[in-house]
Amino acid sequence: MTNTVFLQRIADLYDEFKQHDARQSDRLRRYRNIEAESAKLLAMLVRTQQSKRILEIGTSTGYSTLWLAEAAKTVQGRVLTLEINAFRSAQAKKYAEDFELEGFIDFWVGDAADYLKQAMEPFDLILLDAERGSYVSYWEDLKRLLQSSGSTLIIDNVISHPAEVKPMLELIKQDEHYMSSILPVGAGLCMVVVK
Numbered sequence: 253m254t255n256t257v258f259l260q261r262i263a264d265l266y267d268e269f270k271q272h273d274a275r276q277s278d279r280l281r282r283y284r285n286i287e288a289e290s291a292k293l294l295a296m297l298v299r300t301q302q303s304k305r306i307l308e309i310g311t312s313t314g315y316s317t318l319w320l321a322e323a324a325k326t327v328q329g330r331v332l333t334l335e336i337n338a339f340r341s342a343q344a345k346k347y348a349e350d351f352e353l354e355g356f357i358d359f360w361v362g363d364a365a366d367y368l369k370q371a372m373e374p375f376d377l378i379l380l381d382a383e384r385g386s387y388v389s390y391w392e393d394l395k396r397l398l399q400s401s402g403s404t405l406i407i408d409n410v411i412s413h414p415a416e417v418k419p420m421l422e423l424i425k426q427d428e429h430y431m432s433s434i435l436p437v438g439a440g441l442c443m444v445v446v447k
């Protein structure tokens with residue numbers, strides 16, 4: 253698939269997802285995919301950082317996963333994506349097949365907390381985009397998975413939902429091993445880098 257085709261197809265898919273969400277009154281039934289500009293920035297980060305090991309927490313229908321995987325493909329990287337809703341994970345897998353990117357993605361179904369508790373292998377880039385109320389409880393595990401200098405954590409929705417992410421951002425700020433900054437892109441991304 254050429255880059256032009258990828259961009260057109262992913263834009264069409266995003267429109268479909270947005271239309272789906274506009275029809276849902278229940279927040280949990282919405283796909284809540286990341287903003288297009290944020291997804292593009294993530295793909296740029298993979299390229300600049302040459303991220304080989306990428307973790308996504310919150311697959312939904314795989315919009316951000318596709319962007320991450322398309323970039324991972326160019327740097328010989330892989331994406332592991334976690335989703336509690338098996339139906340959504342299956343939807344995401346189907347889109348990955350349609351985009352011929354399934355070979356760069358591992359889909360894991362379950363509560364992210366369970367994965368994070370037992371995980372030992374480090375990641376170069378982690379996208380945190382699940383239920384914000386759980387983020388603080390993930391922090392100790394995330395620290396273990398962000399092992400080397402330059403390893404990066406991106407947290408979505410820090411401008412759109414400041415109160416919900418505040419406890420997590422406070423925790424990060426207090427830790428002298430990390431630098432963090434809020435990027436005014438999409439719904440607001442917090443970029444956290446291991447010093």
Ligand SMILES: C[S@@+](CC[C@H](N)C(=O)[O-])C[C@H]1O[C@@H](n2cnc3c(N)ncnc32)[C@H](O)[C@@H]1O
Pocket residue numbers: 283284285286287309310311312313314315316317334335336337340362363364365381382383386
């Ligand atoms: C904001 S959406 C993710 C959007 C996705 N990153 C994208 O841009 O296409 C959050 C997703 O996290 C999932 N989720 C919520 N709590 C979770 C948990 N404890 N473990 C794994 N996934 C969870 C939800 O089912 C939902 O699909």
